[in-house]
Amino acid sequence: MRYIRPVTPSSTEWSTRHSVQAVARRTAALVNALSDEEPTPGVIAELLREHGEVGSVDLSPSDVAEMRAAAVLLREVFAAAHVDVAASLLNRLLRQSLGTVRLTSHGGLTPWHPHLDSDDDAPWGEWFLASSCMALMVLIWDHQRPPGGLCASSSCRNVYLTQGSGLPRRYCSRRCATRERVASHRRSRAAR
Numbered sequence: 001m002r003y004i005r006p007v008t009p010s011s012t013e014w015s016t017r018h019s020v021q022a023v024a025r026r027t028a029a030l031v032n033a034l035s036d037e038e039p040t041p042g043v044i045a046e047l048l049r050e051h052g053e054v055g056s057v058d059l060s061p062s063d064v065a066e067m068r069a070a071a072v073l074l075r076e077v078f079a080a081a082h083v084d085v086a087a088s089l090l091n092r093l094l095r096q097s098l099g100t101v102r103l104t105s106h107g108g109l110t111p112w113h114p115h116l117d118s119d120d121d122a123p124w125g126e127w128f129l130a131s132s133c134m135a136l137m138v139l140i141w142d143h144q145r146p147p148g149g150l151c152a153s154s155s156c157r158n159v160y161l162t163q164g165s166g167l168p169r170r171y172c173s174r175r176c177a178t179r180e181r182v183a184s185h186r187r188s189r190a191a192r
């Protein structure tokens with residue numbers, strides 16, 4: 001007798017589109033895009049679609065301004081070098097900015113998943129902060145380590161997610177890691 005039905009690609013999609021990892025990846029990508037000098041609603045809407053938002057994404061300049069304010073708060077959590085600091089920063093955000101936890105399926109359109117914003121139609125800035133805090137909170141719960149970090153390259157302001165169980169990560173991307181390695185090689189040769 002089988003109690004567990006085999007997982008088909010479509011049911012995987014149904015259950016993982018809203019997974020913690022997917023939301024965390026979206027959080028990091030949005031924090032980085034919103035930290036640009038002047039992120040446009042078009043660029044942010046495109047990023048939201050890349051990360052699973054469906055239908056028309058209607059963002060105004062004031063929505064983007066609110067999302068930018070949320071990104072500043074979330075960046076502090078990524079900057080925390082110790083899990084205790086990340087946890088207390090998140091606790092402060094949860095206390096000051098967010099509602100009580102509830103489950104929603106968006107009227108049956110999505111799998112049931114938790115929300116911390118006040119309503120399914122909450123403003124974009126509130127939704128971004130709430131969904132990001134939820135994901136970062138679960139990552140801390142799950143791994144007992146800081147959920148992410150800031151790129152160690154002095155010419156980069158990106159955040160990244162802590163991944164796997166190997167060596168601690170220092171750069172947001174292979175591109176930054178390579179650039180820094182080349183630069184340090186040049187410096188050591190010049191010093192000789």
Ligand SMILES: [Zn+2]
Binds near residue numbers: 152153157171
């Ligand atoms: Zn970087």
